[in-house]
Amino acid sequence: MRLQLYILWSFLSICSLRSAFAQSRVWFDHPATQWEEALPIGNGHLGAMIYGGVSNEEIQFNEETLWTDGPRNYNKKGASKYLQKIRELLDQGRQKEAESLAMQEFMGVKSESEDPTAWLNKIDKIRKQEHGPFEFAFDDSKWPLITVPHYEGWEIEGLEGLDGAVWFRYEFNLSKNDLAEHWSLDLNKIRTNDYTYINGELVGQSAGDETRRHYQIPMGLLREGRNSIAIQVINLEGKGGVAGYKDPKQAIGLKSNTGKFVSLKGKWKYHIQDQNSPKIGSYQASYQPFGSLKLQFDHDVAENYSRILDLDKGEVRVNYAFNGVNYRRTYFASHPNNFIAVRLQADQKNKVTFRLAMNTKHQRAKLHHMDGTSIRLEVWVKNGAMRGTAFLQLKLKGGAVSYEGDELVVQQADEAQIYLIAATNFKSYRELNEQYAATALERFKNLCTLDLDKLYQVHQKDYQRLYHRFSIDLGAGNQLDTIPTDRRLQRATGHADPGLVALYMQFARYLQIAASREDSQPMNLQGIWNPFLEPSWGSKYTTNINLEMNYWPTEALNLSELQQPLFQMIQDLRLAGGQTAKEYYAARGWVLHHNTDIWRGTAPINNSNHGIWPTGGAWLVRHLWEHYQYTQDLHFLQQYYPIIKDATLFFKDFLVKDETTGWWVSSPSNSPENGGLVKGPTMDHQIIRSLFAIFDQSSKLLSKDVQLRDSIMEMRDQIAPNQIGQHGQLQEWLTDLDDPENKHRHVSHLWGLFPGDEINTTHTPQLVEAAKRSLVLRGDEGTGWSLAWKINFWARLKDAQHAYHMVKMLLRPAGKGGGSYPNLFDAHPPFQIDGNFGGASGITEMLLQSHINGIELLPALPEEMSTGKVKGLRARGAFQVNMEWKDNQLLEVTVESLAGEELHLRYASREVKIKTKKGKSYAFDQELKLKK
Structure with missing residues (x-):
């Protein structure tokens, strides 16, 4: 019987392996040692x-609605009283004064804060006592160790959720000759305040994340032999610790006047003095991790190990052999039943033995034993209104289970199945649901009555319904699937790998299906995957490109309905942004600045030099219009027309006349995160022109608002136009201020090239050349999402080889610049998911463009992708395209008309126009001649 089971197991494994070869997969021959090597699963929730x-084994899990803070008002009442003064200061060229006034009177309202004075006074006392932790001879022998520096905060070194005061100590040695030199201490950045001592003497004290710590060390203070450095770091919010330099190769340390350097990088002693710091308000909320499942096995050395994300099946599998037994683990996240499943199997009976624990990083949490096989974990988000509950059920085939402390212990089972659900008290951005736990418990009980095999089949049908709509094969390189993905990524830096490019596109589609479903929240900066209580940029929704980039490829890659979470957010933002428009601009309609969160904050945040950017809502409107363009769904347009109209009304009220030129300009605003607060950034005008055109076309299609339409189009013609500057570049601002040495990651003034379409090779050749000049001056390097955006730019410019060069840069191993982590997650760095989607969008633009004059096939096809075929690609006008090409030449194309619109098809110098019928397909040869 055992032999029969083994043969069956081997057969299934071989079949599965062949299936993996035939389909796309991300895989490794070793376990993950860091989060960026782990493999993602998800169901939108x-x-x-x-x-x-x-x-x-660790399974780190999140629930999409677990955030900090809670429903509240983000708007500063009466901010509009200061609008005119800010505009006047900008008109007079007094930018810093305008920013100062705006910082004081025009920013959003933070969440509740407590007065930190008493707490800080208590913390200060330790620095005044004798024999404190700053002393040279202080006994720190019982203090634990931590790696210093830690640029992304002490959170990445295990001090999660810590706000408070922490002491760090380190020892270094100097020679007698060293004492004759003058020394300075370079710590670069500390988060947030520090008191720094050398051999017991205070040598420096500074405040603020951005302040460089470069302290002079008095002569005579240093000693021959052993010396000590002690730093008290006080951090009340956000990331904490000794940050040092972003580039890990640049160490912190002591520098002498003759060029000697003593590195202080290493393991330091640390002591948490007090982590009960007062509550400090924030402009917007942060997305939170929920918890982890920890599984412990008595397996130490594995043979034939593989860890596979099977994109075709929407699951992760781990396979290995230990002591002659073949083990398999299968993980999937079901959307229809909203749960995560883990199945543990062996090819021999009684071999599944492990311990299971459930934990969380949240300081306030409770673990309950519900019965002999179920666990409940409750979490409370620090200083916020959010609560969450996770339920876990363990089912066994054979064997036994018992509790040891908080752990479930499974002995000698044939198979184990884990069901996991999680829920929070989130109801909407305006209210919470205090009955959520009872509802979740009832759903959990019902789920646990269902058979896992049937649940798996339901998951497969649901997932593949979306995934199988599209396929791509780029020919040579498919055999490289036998190379683990991390090594394949390394290899691709020196060798063409078109198969990896195809895999990257399908991986992006997998991430969308896993993170954005019709009834979920939209994808944030990290999709739904985040391990940190203090995530970078709050893991929010950054709307000056990043949120929008998340959904750039959705329509073209045949996942149209996955934009629904974004559309629901836009509906919410229209309501929330209406209050912001009134309070800040005394305007009609609605406005969104450069960030939002689950509570739909729309007011300016962070800093006036980049946070006052009013065109986020107008950019989001383009996603509504693009959905209509791809689907020709007039009912959809009718439903969302009020949002389009209200966004238009805001800018009708907001735009002001520039006295010098007579143009309508946007003021105050910002060219995202570059150049400070200004009037008239080019990007704004491109977006507003696009919005006004969308309103014009929508109102005509729906036969609405004729008079308003006429006034809007008259105004549109007078908006400040695109301008070509002294370096031949497209100007980023109203005046010619572009610095040819500026290598900023944002290239915002090229919005009109992509995702906009007013700059194009057909109608605006001079602007195309100016845009190209701007790209050359800005340079190819950038963060991950910036590299991805540039793929789209170069594809729109029809420069195939430069576009492919940018693809290679995005698909390089992550370093200090952008690239990809071993699991193909985009590296800003750190991880940001937008680059995954922006990259997929750019590759799509290389294969098909439909923004100008119908559908153009293979507009930017590089030599490295000279052979291939694609099925299920969508185009504007509601068309679905299948095509095949070889040796850089189109072989054939089939176009299905989904709405019966006229088809205008172009390839090279050939083109064809035909009338179509809804639901009918039309096949063409390489000459674009219609096949009979």
């Missing part, structure tokens, strides 16, 4: 990262 450890 729940997301998890699978490490695949042999002896110790």
Whole structure:
């Protein structure tokens, strides 16, 4: 019987392996050692990262609505009183004064804060006592160790959720000759305040994340032999610790006047003095991790190990052998039943033995034993209104289960099945649901009565319904699937790998299906995957490109309905942004600045030099219009027309006349995160012209608002136009201020090239050349999402080889610049998911463009992608395209008309126009001649 089971197991494994070769997969021959090597699963509501450890497995999971803070008002009442003065200061060229006034009177309202004075006074006392932790001879022998510096905060070194005061100590040695030199201490950045001591003497004290710590060390203070440095770091919010330099190769340390350097990079002693700091308000909320499942096995060395994300099946599998037994783990996240499943199997009976624990990083949490096989975890988000509950059920085939402390212990089972759900008290951006836990418990009980095999089949049908709509094969390179993905990524830096490009597109589609479903929240900066209580940029929705980039490829890659969460957010933002428009601009309609969160904050945040950017809502409107363009769904346009109209009304009220030129300009605003507060950034005018054109076309299609339409189009013609500057570049601002040495990651003034369309090779050749000049001056390097945006730019410019060069840069191993992590997650760095989607969008633009004059096939096809075929690609006008090409020449194309619109098809110098019927397909040869 055992032999029969083994043969069956081997057969299934071989079949599965062949299936993996035939389909796309991301895979490794070793467990993950860091989060960026783990493999993601998700269903829009729940997301998890699978490490695949042999002896110790971790499944880190999130629930999409677990955020900090709670429903509140983000708007500063009466801010509009200061609008005119800010505009006047900008008109007079007094930018810093305008920014100062705006910072004081025009920013959003933070969440509740407590007065930190008493707490800080208490913290200060330790620095005044004798024999404190700053002393040279202080006994720190019982203090634990931590790696210093830590640029992304002490959170990445295990001090999650810590706000407060922490002491750090380190020892270094100097020679007698060293003492004759003058020394300075370079710590670069500290988060947030520090008191720094050398050998017991205070040598420096500074405040603020951005302040460089470069302290002079008095002569005579240093000693021959052993010396000590002690730093008290006080951090009340956000990331904490000794940050040092972003480039890990640049160490902190002591520098002498003759060029000697003593590195202080290493393991320091640390002591948490007080982590009960007062509550400090924030402009917007942060997305939170929920918890982890920890599984411990008695397996130490594995043979034939593989960890596979099977994109065709929407699951992760871990396979290995130990002591002659073949083990398999399968993980998937079901959208229809909203749960995460883990199945643990062996090819021999009684071999599934492990311990299971459930934990969380949240300081306030409770773990309950519900019965002999179920666990409940409750979490409370620090200083916020949010609560969450996770339920876990363990089912066994054979074997036994018992509790040891908080752990479930499984002995000698044939198979184990884990069901995991999670829910929070979030109801909407305006209210909470205090009955959520009872509802979640009832759903959990019902789920646990269902058979896992049937649940798996439902998951497969649901997932593949979306995934199988599209396929791509780029020919040579498919055999490279036998190389683990991390090594394949390394290899691609020196060798063409078109198969990896195809894999990257399908991986992006997988991430969308896993993170954005019709009834979920839209994808934030990290989709739904985030391991940190203090995530970078709050893991929010940054709307000056990043949120929009998340949804750039959705329509073209045949996942149209996955934009629904974004559309629901836009509906919410129209309501929230209406209050902001009134309070800040005394305007009609609605406005959104450069960030929002789950509570739909729309007011300016962070800093006036980049936070006052009013065109986020107008950009989001373009996603509504693009959906109509791809679907020709007039009912959809009718439903969302009020949002389009209200966004238009805001800018009708907001735009002001520039006295010098007579143009309508946007003021105050910002060219995202570059150049400070200004009037008239080019990007704004491109977006507003696009919005006004969308309103014009929408109102005509729906036969609405004729008089308003006429006034809007008259105004549109007088908006400040695109201008070509002294370097031949497209100007980023109203005046010619562009610095040819500026290598900023944002290239915002090229919005009109992509995702906009007013700059194009057909109608605006001079502007195309100016845009190209801007790209050349800005340079190819950038963060991950910036590299992705540039792929789209170069594709629109029809420069195939430069576009492919940018693809290679995006698909390089992550370093200090942008690229990809081993699991193909985009590296800003750190991880930001937008680059995954922006990259997929750019590759799509290389294969098909439909923004000007119908559908153009293979407009930017590089030599490295000279052979291939694609099925299920969508185009504007509601068309679906299948095509094949070889040796850089189109072989054939089939176009299905989904709405019966006229088809205008172009390839090279050939083109054809035909009338179509809804639901009918039309096949063409390489000459674009219609096949009979």
